[in-house]
Amino acid sequence: MLRPLNSGVRRLFTAVLYDTIGIGYSARRQSDPRIAGALGLALHGLDSIANIGAGTGSYEPVNKTAVAVEPSMEMIRQRLPGSAPAIQAAAERLPLRDDCVSAATAILTIHHWASLSDGLDELGRVARQRAVILTWDPDAPGFWLTEEYFPAMVERDRKRFPTTSCLSRALGKSRVEAIPIPHNCIDGFLGAYWRRPDAYLDPVIRSGMSGFTGITGIEVGLARLKQDLESGEWRRRFGHLMNCDTLDIGYRLVVAELQ
Secondary structure (H helix, E strand, O other): OOOOOOHHHHHHHHHHHHHHHOOOHHHHOOOOHHHHHHHHHHOOOOOOEEEEOOOOOOOOOOOOEEEEEOOOHHHHHOOOOOOOOEEOOOHHHOOOOOOOEEEEEEEOOHHHOOOHHHHHHHHHHHEEEEEEEEEEOOOOOOOHHHHHHOHHHHHHHHHHOOOHHHHHHHHOOEEEEEOOEEOOOOOOOHHHHOOOHHHHHOHHHHOOOHHHOOOOOHHHHHHHHHHHHHHOHHHHHHHHHHHOOEEOOOEEEEEEEOO
């Protein structure tokens, strides 16, 4: 994995992006207990955690997180009182000493890193036992929202998200677990509303999804989705999903043993 030449620019872009779209983020992005449960199992038996790319603190285990690292000050400001102390820094250069925590987590963040290899190296440097990464796998089956209505989004994301096989090779001994998304997921990330398509027409809901930032064709895609919902075309093509309680749309938990 090669380090991009514009890594510093991308780090700055990520911080500025979330200083803008991150306003009110804590209200739109909250831990879903079922996803949190999967993360909790992956961290079972570990007593200290560094949460990298921590955002406002979703999915941080209570009484386990020792420190949070986040590049956006806007996100840090929204952390709840009593949360773990937060440091403003980038994943590729963590201001933490070697082996200072039992585990390092990276929850829906690695696609924002300027250098994947540097970030993964840092996870392995600061954590003694385990690295736990929640991400999206571009090799996974397509999602109706991006495949049908926002192809520019999935085209971009397939370039910036590493595959889980790539992560496993880089991390060494690891396992990959599919995280099916519940139909009533309370966390407002991109795939959360797969059974509630009208939600994607709401600009407030979309504002919590970085995927809608910086791509072309958003208005065209929204207009098509609105039209298909009103005409019944969406239900004709995707209505079978209404009978599903969960859906695998590519979210994966990668758990690496560092010892």
